[in-house]
Amino acid sequence: MTPRGRFFQQAELESNWPFQFIVVAIGVLIAMFEGGLALWPAFYGATPMLSLIFLYWVALHHEKYVLLISGFIIGLTSDLLFSDLIGGRATAYIAVVFLMELRRAKLLQGDFRDVWVEFSVVTLGVVLFQLLVFSAVNFAIPSLTPVAFQIGVTMILFPIGYVILSTPKMALNRIRDRT
Amino acid sequence: MRASDKAKIRQRRIAHIVLVVFSFSLMFLGTLDFSALRSARMGFSDFVAPLVDLVSVPVRGVETMAQGIRTVASLRAENVRLQAENAMLKRWRRRAEILEGENRQLRSVAGAVAPERRRPLTARAVTAPGGAFAHTVLVANGTDQGIEMGNPVVTADGLVGLVVDVGATHARVLMISDINAQIPVILSSSSWPGVTVGNNGPNLSLRFLPEEAAPKIGELVLTSGHGGVLPAGVPVGRIDMVQDDFVRVQPAVDLRNLSYVSILVGGTDGIDMGNLELDKYYTPLPEADDKKLFEGVNASGEIQ
Numbered sequence: 168m169t170p171r172g173r174f175f176q177q178a179e180l181e182s183n184w185p186f187q188f189i190v191v192a193i194g195v196l197i198a199m200f201e202g203g204l205a206l207w208p209a210f211y212g213a214t215p216m217l218s219l220i221f222l223y224w225v226a227l228h229h230e231k232y233v234l235l236i237s238g239f240i241i242g243l244t245s246d247l248l249f250s251d252l253i254g255g256r257a258t259a260y261i262a263v264v265f266l267m268e269l270r271r272a273k274l275l276q277g278d279f280r281d282v283w284v285e286f287s288v289v290t291l292g293v294v295l296f297q298l299l300v301f302s303a304v305n306f307a308i309p310s311l312t313p314v315a316f317q318i319g320v321t322m323i324l325f326p327i328g329y330v331i332l333s334t335p336k337m338a339l340n341r342i343r344d345r346t
Numbered sequence: 347m348r349a350s351d352k353a354k355i356r357q358r359r360i361a362h363i364v365l366v367v368f369s370f371s372l373m374f375l376g377t378l379d380f381s382a383l384r385s386a387r388m389g390f391s392d393f394v395a396p397l398v399d400l401v402s403v404p405v406r407g408v409e410t411m412a413q414g415i416r417t418v419a420s421l422r423a424e425n426v427r428l429q430a431e432n433a434m435l436k437r438w439r440r441r442a443e444i445l446e447g448e449n450r451q452l453r454s455v456a457g458a459v460a461p462e463r464r465r466p467l468t469a470r471a472v473t474a475p476g477g478a479f480a481h482t483v484l485v486a487n488g489t490d491q492g493i494e495m496g497n498p499v500v501t502a503d504g505l506v507g508l509v510v511d512v513g514a515t516h517a518r519v520l521m522i523s524d525i526n527a528q529i530p531v532i533l534s535s536s537s538w539p540g541v542t543v544g545n546n547g548p549n550l551s552l553r554f555l556p557e558e559a560a561p562k563i564g565e566l567v568l569t570s571g572h573g574g575v576l577p578a579g580v581p582v583g584r585i586d587m588v589q590d591d592f593v594r595v596q597p598a599v600d601l602r603n604l605s606y607v608s609i610l611v612g613g614t615d616g617i618d619m620g621n622l623e624l625d626k627y628y629t630p631l632p633e634a635d636d637k638k639l640f641e642g643v644n645a646s647g648e649i650q
Contacts, residue, residue, distance in 0.1 A: 196401060199394070199397055199398045199401045199402075200401045200402070200405075201476060202398050202401075202402070202473050202476050203398060203401050203402020203403075203404075203405045203406075203473075204402075204405055204476065205473060205474035205475055205476035206402055206405055206406060206409065206471075206473070206474045207405055207408075207409055208409075208602040208603055210476070211474060211475065211601070211602040212475045212476075212477075212478060212481065212523075212546065212547075212548075212602075213476075213477070213478050214476040214477070235362050235365055235366075236365060239365055239369055243372075244394075245477075247387060247390050247391070247394070248394070248398065248473065248476070249475075249476045249477035249479075249480060252373055252376050252377070252479070253372050253373065253375070253376035253383070253387070254369050254370065254371075254372030254373035254375075254376060255373055255479075257369045257372065258366070258369040258370055258373065261365065261366060261369055265362075294478075297479060298479070300373060301479045304373075304377050305525060305526070307525050307545075309478060309479060309525050309545060309546035309547070310478075310545045310546050310547030310548075312547060313478035313546065313547060314478040316478075317477075317478050
């Protein structure tokens with residue numbers, strides 16, 4: 168007799184939930200660190216979006232551990248910390264996770280340049296979306312210099328963030344291969 | 347594909363749609379400025395501020411180190427500059443003493459009443475503006491210390507902004523450089539009134555100046571005190587560019603380097619601070635109306 172029904176389903180001993188939770192927790196911490204970076208006069212008014220770099224990297228390499236709600240929570244934390252329009256960055260981050268679900272397979276086949284270009288487009292999209300919503304709500308366009316600076320610094324820091332995030336992963340893989 | 351899998355996918359899709367709709371509606375709820383949402387936001391800030399403080403410890407450490415190196419490197423030049431500044435300050439002090447005496451005599455003649463003193467409360471800045479769309483800073487003092495919405499925030503150099511949200515232990519300060527900050531000011535030498543407006547950048551623009559006004563580069567811009575929310579005579583900045591109708595003001599305070607600020611508590615009797623609608627306190631009138639230049643609520647809470 169073939170086992171059927173929910174009682175015969177395989178037990179979920181390797182659940183993704185703990186990892187998904189850790190991803191959200193790290194993302195929130197990075198968003199807070201982003202807030203701390205603003206204390207540095209060089210990043211006054213325009214901190215690099217480190218949380219976006221992290222979210223993009225996890226969505227690219229560990230898609231199982233990042234959900235739409237992860238993007239929402241990390242974005243919402245940034246919104247509340249930077250006192251931006253609540254939900255602006257959260258919505259943009261949801262869109263990023265959704266986009267990565269569609270683009271992931273193609274990006275993994277390409278080289279780093281493709282990943283970087285795609286990230287630059289994503290960064291531009293996130294900031295432009297916020298700018299659009301902000302301008303529509305306030306009927307005013309803010310100074311564009313900090314906006315451009317934020318986009319530029321985030322793009323420049325992406326390779327560094329990518330290497331920092333990939334190094335522990337590669338080290339763990341190497342240890343696993345040896346054992 | 348099994349029926350249970352299809353049901354799971356459907357549930358997931360519905361959850362995603364609900365999340366996106368919720369996220370979008372949050373943006374619109376945020377613009378409607380619900381008091382429940384404001385207090386939830388401030389509650390979150392109260393909760394998260396100590397964590398942000400902890401996470402930003404390395405950043406503060408690096409900044410302190412960099413500042414130390416800069417200080418050592420420029421010690422000699424700094425000494426020469428300070429000596430010159432000290433000599434100039436001594437001259438100014440003598441001048442101020444003369445003017446103070448003169449002012450006292452004039453007041454006794456005119457019977458003027460000194461404005462009610464406000465109590466300064468020192469607070470540490472926990473965050474700094476991090477986004478390009480809002481210039482606010484979270485300070486480590488709240489209603490527990492007697493801070494209210496609308497309290498002015500200053501440093502020794504001048505005006506930083508005013509409190510727009512208060513939690514139990516933390517308050518959010520809207521800086522003068524924010525796009526929503528409009529400060530009623532006067533030009534120090536000519537006393538012409540105007541309004542400084544932020545643009546989320548490093549400088550402010552001076553608007554609603556009367557046609558007769560001739561702003562000069564380097565001229566000090568002070569708060570006018572219209573509306574009674576801000577005290578009069580606090581330096582806002584100095585004019586650093588005049589181009590046709592556009593007048594640019596450089597803030598008196600280096601807003602990028604805020605560690606501690608003073609919050610001026612009290613001195614707003616007659617103003618309903620619980621229901622502070624800042625845009626109603628000071629409204630420049632259209633230029634065509636040449637009878638009155640400004641309209642706002644005075645210190646007694648009456649529109650004039």
